[in-house]
Amino acid sequence: MLYPLLLAKTVVQASRKANSSNNSSQYPSIRSSIQGIYTAGGFFALYRGLGAQLFKGVLRQGTAMMVKQRIEQLVVQAYLRQRALRRVQYKG
Incomplete structure (x- = not known):
């Protein structure tokens, strides 16, 4: 509309x-x-031009979501590694 x-x-x-x-x-x-x-x-x-705009929007949002999820994965992995290192340090 x-x-x-x-x-x-x-x-x-x-x-x-x-x-x-x-x-x-x-x-x-x-x-x-x-x-x-x-x-x-x-x-x-x-x-x-509506079809092209919809395609552009889907492509842009899809790419942004992929990047966001990958950054989220990296942050969680870094947190878990740091937590594991602290456990090893306290035991030793």
């Missing part, structure tokens, strides 16, 4: 960057961007 707003925001930002070299003070609004996208391509144009 929010994806068309994100798409329109991206279009507005891109047009601002393109027009910044021309020093144009007339920038499109999010509403006019949504209307333009809908007029040019219909309803489904409002969701173009």
